[in-house]
Amino acid sequence: MTQRLTRNIDFSGVASSLAILTRISEAFAEQQSAIIENLAPALATLRGGFYPPNLRAIDDLDFKDVQSVVMIDGIALYGLPRSTTAEVLIRAGSRSKRRNILGRRWKTIIGDCREVVRGCSSEVVAPYVPFALAAVDALDAGHTAAAQALAGSLVDTVVSNYFGNARTKYTPHPQGKRTTDAYDEFTVREYIAFAPMWQTYQQFYVKDGGKVPGTFSRHATAHAVSVRQYSKRNAVQAIMFACSLLYRLDEEAVGLA
Structure with missing residues (x-):
């Protein structure tokens, strides 16, 4: 029964949707990495502002x-x-x-x-x-x-x-x-x-x-x-x-x- 049902399903649409989701996820991950990379200097500056110079390297x-x-x-x-x-x-x-x-x-x-x-x-x-x-x-x-x-x-x-x-x-x-x-x-x-x-x-x-x-x-x-x-x-x-x-x-x- 299961085999007959699966034979009647068109998986091309599902595969296409999964591919789109994968590309979206990859694009999102790249975007997040870019954001984090761009924020890193600002975060370092913010952290540095909390402490005097001799404590910033700890x-x-x-x-x-x-x-x-x-x-x-x-x-x-x-x-x-x-x-x-x-x-x-x-x-x-x-x-x-x-x-x-x-x-x-x-x-x-x-x-x-x-x-x-x-x-x-x-x-x-x-x-x-x-x-x-x-x-x-x-x-x-x-x-x-x-x-x-x-x-x-x-x-x-x-x-x-x-x-x-x-x-x-x-x-x-x-x-x-x-x-x-x-x-x-x-x-x-x-x-x-x-x-x-x-x-x-x-x-x-x-x-x-x-x-x-x-x-x-x-x-x-x-x-x-x-x-x-x-x-x-x-x-x-x-x-x-x-x-x-x-x-x-x-x-x-x-x-x-």
Whole structure:
């Protein structure tokens, strides 16, 4: 029965229809490929706009991982260090491992800081450049405490001048009554540049039994001089943040931010 039915069907029309559908599908696939190919540069540009230059070369970069470094650990990543070092810091997975990286790679990191600051050309940043370079030179020459003290003061000066009274929105409250919600107002790039403030300005009071922080702290650097606070790793962290801030401000001044 089936054989008789199939013998009576004219498959030429079906075959013709399938051929047409195949050609349409192939044409659609070619069109989609062309669209994707044409969009690729635009997508790359869009992605690049999210991150500073040193982070753009890192594949499969998750913003949450960047956030952990800059906000949770207070280690600057905006414009420095070089991509390979930045990726190692991001992939490290813990604060202790990242601090070990700061200790092991301090020489190349401050070299990157020096290069970035030397590239700043705006009048806004120019007054700060000699002090940033002096901090780098001090650490390079083995004067760790001097480097950290100068970098810490430079950070405070830049933050105060840039944010003015609004800085209180981005730094912790003495009684812990302030959150990081204000950082939600920033663009991705602004967030990466300024988020290290949150850890840099953590509050503590020795007279109330507070322990001097072991990681870089602007307040401890200025008001709790001790071997616990002053270290090569903290000096590196302070210099990174100071130079990163100058890089960001220079971008804004010349219209690249």
